[in-house]
Amino acid sequence: MLALQNLSLARAGKTLIEGANVRIHPGWRVGLVGANGTGKSSLFALLAGTLAPEKGTVFMPVGWILAQISQETSALEDSAIDFVLSGDAELIQLETRMCAAEADEDGERIAALHLRYGDIGGYSARARAAESLAGLGFSETDCARPVAEFSGGWRARLNLARALFCRADLLLLDEPTNHLDLDAILWLENWLKGVAATLIVVSHDRDFLDAIAGHILAIENRRLVLYGGGYSTYEKTRAERLAVEQAAHAAQQRQIARLTRYIERFRAKASKARQAQSRVKALSRMTIIAAAHVDSPFCFSFATPAQLPDPLLTLTRASTGYHGVETLAGLEMRIASGSRIGLIGQNGAGKSTLLKLLAGELPLLRGERTKARTLVTGYFAQHQLEQLRPDESPLQHLLRQEPETPEQILRDYLGGFDFRGDMATMPVAPFSGGEKSRLALALLIRRKPNLLLFDEPTNHLDLEMREALCLALQDYTGGMALVSHDRHLLATVTDELWLVADGAARPFDGDLEDYANWLAARRALRQSSPKKTPEHRQRRAENAAARQEILQKRRSFLTELEKLETQLTTLTTEIQTLETNLANPALYAPKADRQQHEALTRRQKEITIALEATEYRWLEIQDALEKLPPPPASR
Numbered sequence: 001m002l003a004l005q006n007l008s009l010a011r012a013g014k015t016l017i018e019g020a021n022v023r024i025h026p027g028w029r030v031g032l033v034g035a036n037g038t039g040k041s042s043l044f045a046l047l048a049g050t051l052a053p054e055k056g057t058v059f060m061p062v063g064w065i066l067a068q069i070s071q072e073t074s075a076l077e078d079s080a081i082d083f084v085l086s087g088d089a090e091l092i093q094l095e096t097r098m099c100a101a102e103a104d105e106d107g108e109r110i111a112a113l114h115l116r117y118g119d120i121g122g123y124s125a126r127a128r129a130a131e132s133l134a135g136l137g138f139s140e141t142d143c144a145r146p147v148a149e150f151s152g153g154w155r156a157r158l159n160l161a162r163a164l165f166c167r168a169d170l171l172l173l174d175e176p177t178n179h180l181d182l183d184a185i186l187w188l189e190n191w192l193k194g195v196a197a198t199l200i201v202v203s204h205d206r207d208f209l210d211a212i213a214g215h216i217l218a219i220e221n222r223r224l225v226l227y228g229g230g231y232s233t234y235e236k237t238r239a240e241r242l243a244v245e246q247a248a249h250a251a252q253q254r255q256i257a258r259l260t261r262y263i264e265r266f267r268a269k270a271s272k273a274r275q276a277q278s279r280v281k282a283l284s285r286m287t288i289i290a291a292a293h294v295d296s297p298f299c300f301s302f303a304t305p306a307q308l309p310d311p312l313l314t315l316t317r318a319s320t321g322y323h324g325v326e327t328l329a330g331l332e333m334r335i336a337s338g339s340r341i342g343l344i345g346q347n348g349a350g351k352s353t354l355l356k357l358l359a360g361e362l363p364l365l366r367g368e369r370t371k372a373r374t375l376v377t378g379y380f381a382q383h384q385l386e387q388l389r390p391d392e393s394p395l396q397h398l399l400r401q402e403p404e405t406p407e408q409i410l411r412d413y414l415g416g417f418d419f420r421g422d423m424a425t426m427p428v429a430p431f432s433g434g435e436k437s438r439l440a441l442a443l444l445i446r447r448k449p450n451l452l453l454f455d456e457p458t459n460h461l462d463l464e465m466r467e468a469l470c471l472a473l474q475d476y477t478g479g480m481a482l483v484s485h486d487r488h489l490l491a492t493v494t495d496e497l498w499l500v501a502d503g504a505a506r507p508f509d510g511d512l513e514d515y516a517n518w519l520a521a522r523r524a525l526r527q528s529s530p531k532k533t534p535e536h537r538q539r540r541a542e543n544a545a546a547r548q549e550i551l552q553k554r555r556s557f558l559t560e561l562e563k564l565e566t567q568l569t570t571l572t573t574e575i576q577t578l579e580t581n582l583a584n585p586a587l588y589a590p591k592a593d594r595q596q597h598e599a600l601t602r603r604q605k606e607i608t609i610a611l612e613a614t615e616y617r618w619l620e621i622q623d624a625l626e627k628l629p630p631p632p633a634s635r
Contacts, residue, residue, distance in 0.1 A: 001025055002047075002170065002198060004224070006233040007056035011042050013423035020056070020224040022217065026169075026500045029199040030193065031231060034219030037295075040202045043219075044068065044172050047200070060170070062239045067168035069176065070159045078146040078469040080138060080158055082130040083147050097404035116174045120167065130178075135187035136180070137347050148558060151625065153179040155277065157630055173201040177208055178459060181347040182512075183519045184483050204463050206231045207487040298468035300442070302476040305450035308337040309372035312479045313358060318367035320357045323549065326365055327353055329503055335451065341481040342494035344508065344515050349500045351483040352455050355381070356480060378449030380457050386623075390407050390429035394419045394439050401443060417442045433460035441469070454482035454488040458489060481565070487512055550628060557625050564618045571611045578604045 006140075007020040016039030024030055032040050050067060067087070074081060086092055101109040121128070133143055136157045144241045156179045163171065178186050184596065186335065192199060200217070203209055206461070209216070209231035215225040218233040227234040255449045260540060312335050312401035319329035323469040327348045335341065336360070349528050355370065356362040359379040389397065398410045414424050428436065437460045456467050466486065473480070480482055482499075484490055489498075491512060498506040581587070583604050601605040 001061070003059040005057045007058065007224075008054040008465075009039060009042055009046060009051075011039070015054070015222060016042055017219065018055075018222050019222055022224050022226055023350040024198060024200070024215075024226075026061075027196065028215055029213050030197075030201070030215045030217050031213035031229065032200055032202045032217050032219075032501065033209070033231070033234070033463060034565075035385050035464055036432055039292075039323055042175060043556060044174055044200075044202070047170070048485070049522040053067065064169040066169065066170045066172065067163045067166035068173060069156075069163045069170040070495075078147055080133060080147060080150070081126065081143040082128050084133060084165050085125060086162045087165040088120070088125065088167055090167075091117075092118060094122065096119075099285075116205075127318065129161070129165055132191075135191065136161055141579070149554060151554075151628070154407060157184070160188075164357040165242065166523050168197045171195065171199045173199070173203075175202055175204070176246050177203060179204050180485060182344065182487070182515070183346050183523070185485055185514055186519065204442075204458065204461060204466060205486055205488075206463065206466075208576055209434070218387055246344075271370045278429050297418040298416065298465050300413075300437075302478075303448045304446055305376065305448050307372075307374035307376075307479050308450055308478060309374050311336045312339075312372050312375055314368075314370040315357070316368040316370065318357065318369060320353060320362050321365055321367045322353075324365070325600070326502060328505065329366075331367065331505055332499075333358075333505065335479045335481060337479055337482070338477065339479040340493060342490045342493040342497045343481060343483045343500055343505070343513075344490075344497050344520070345500035350503070350505070351500045352381070352417045354500055354505055355379070355455050355481065355483060357455050374445065375451060376449045377453060378444045378447060378455045378622075379450045379455075380440065380444055383629070384444070385433070385436045388428050388436055388439060391427050393425045393427060394442070395424045397439065397443055400444065401446065413446065414442060434462060435532065437461055437466060445472075450478040451510075452476065452478060452480040452482070454480070454484070456484055458484060458486045553630055554625065557621050557628075561618065561621050561625075564614055564621065567614050567616065568611070571607055571614060575604065575611060578607065 004020050007017060007022075008015065009017040011022075032043065034040050042051060046053060047060075048066060078086070080560075094113055098110065098113045098117065101113055117123070130143055131141075134140075138154075138157070147155065150158065153219040160173075160176055163173070176188060180188065185205070185208060189208060191213045192201075199212075201209075201212065211230075212230075213230050216229070216231060218225045218227065218234065218238075227237055229237075244465045290342075312332075314335070315331045315333040318331040318333075319326050320331075321327040331354070343354060345351050353362065355362070356398075359377055360369070360371075361379070394414050395407070397411060398405075398414065399407070411424055414420070419439070419442075428439065432437070437457075441457065446598065457469065461469070464490065470489055470492050473489075481494075483496065497510070497512075497515065498505050499509040510518075511569065582597075582600055586592060587600075
């Protein structure tokens with residue numbers, strides 16, 4: 001049993017948790033929830049032994065093996081499957097010892113080691129590792145590729161696969177669904193349902209928590225509160241408690257009235273029976289959800305756009321791609337005012353590519369992209385966070401955008417995104433990913449776009465902010481197209497689904513359950529195919545050149561990165577030595593050598609300039625790596 005007794009936890013002088021008494025029994029699957037900054041990651045660090053409590057005790061069974069997702073992965077030359085296999089330390093040790101025993105021709109030792117190897121599933125280990133990689137979206141050829149060839153998002157998947165492969169007693173998963181498409185999330189749900197380990201998972205995906213969690217551990221007002229049931233049960237229990245509090249009642253009624261208006265509007269617009277049925281079912285839960293989030297610190301809405309032309313944007317026989325290679329073709333899409341389109345499809349199918357084309361960030365290779373004269377696009381992608389100025393505050397960002405608007409009005413607006421008091425005037429640099437995402441959204445919404453294009457807008461956002469975004473989008477009157485693996489967001493704010501697959505995009509006649517069935521059928525067909533078709537071989541041949549070009553660019557970038565990192569280490573060491581020498585009081589004595597002081601100062605300036613240039617180039621290469629498209633699929 002894992003037990004926390006009278007536990008208090010603090011970080012950087014801030015108390016996060018105090019007086020906690022919690023018992024988690026072996027085999028429990030627990031969802032850990034709480035707003036960003038309340039201490040979820042710190043609690044994980046405590047359980048992993050890298051952070052000590054302020055007070056109290058953590059009891060964990062002796063000999064328990066702990067596994068968690070590593071936050072970084074070096075550019076290793078190990079193959080993807082070997083990297084995953086290394087997650088089981090005993091397995092690797094046994095293989096090394098078996099080789100040594102065979103070299104010594106020690107029959108007794110060989111037998112004992114092979115017996116243990118069989119007991120821990122060593123003979124099926126490679127097949128199990130390959131199965132995990134396939135479930136997370138890796139192809140057969142990917143398994144043999146070096147870890148260094150994968151982008152950051154795919155390395156995050158490798159870290160997850162490695163943690164899952166470990167035969168752990170306690171499995172700590174912090175946001176495991178980040179970087180996963182819906183297909184991989186569904187596979188992960190099924191895998192976690194069968195895991196024997198005690199599981200504690202942090203996730204802002206409510207549907208994922210409902211699927212796998214039997215208990216919810218919530219951080220509320222610096223207390224740890226354990227609830228039985230999944231996330232929906234937790235919300236209902238919390239809603240019932242909050243409903244008793246009179247202060248919450250008025251806010252709850254406003255939320256319910258808002259939801260009722262949205263449901264009526266949806267029913268009037270719905271054109272597809274199956275989707276309509278699914279949406280009404282999802283919206284029937286929204287009253288409970290609203291009640292559970294009445295004390296949310298977030299309260300904002302989208303202003304009515306100045307112009308609502310119809311259509312906003314049209315694609316006609318359009319195709320697009322990267323480096324002249326066509327990845328999407330024959331696109332026919334009309335986005336009108338009030339359109340609410342959810343783009344679904346597997347990772348690498350082209351959902352983000354389509355959004356970039358709609359936003360005008362990717363060129364047309366063929367066809368037409370016709371936009372309304374008064375189109376105002378609000379495009380939210382992950383690179384939006386990089387456009388924030390780290391030395392400026394949220395208020396300065398808004399003042400630059402609206403220099404004529406009174407400061408108090410902008411402060412009130414930022415308050416709706418929980419940038420209150422000193423936080424509104426703090427530099428953005430130390431903000432968390434969630435806080436930066438909130439600011440990027442606030443800046444985008446303030447521009448009053450009549451077309452919203454969202455690429456994974458809920459990444460880094462906690463559950464409270466996700467609900468606030470859902471509510472705000474339900475009242476939005478412009479057109480919208482979004483990519484998200486958050487099923488709750490897709491189910492409650494989109495009216496139609498478009499499937500991006502096989503180099504095309506088309507309306508999908510069904511809801512998210514139908515899409516899950518489509519994924520399962522597609523996966524089964526792929527696994528049951530006895531051999532590759534001529535069409536498949538031809539497609540592989542056509543993609544080979546493009547794939548090789550992208551991989552060659554990636555290798556070139558990685559080689560330059562290694563050289564730059566070596567330079568950075570050398571320059572940093574030298575500047576530290578110079579600063580130490582310049583701090584020597586003897587250098588400033590009356591009889592000190594002035595020429596030596598001038599030489600040291602001159603060299604310090606030279607190294608500082610070189611260091612800045614090297615850091616800038618390092619950032620340029622990192623940015624170029626992230627912008628490289630994924631290599632065309634080989635299967």
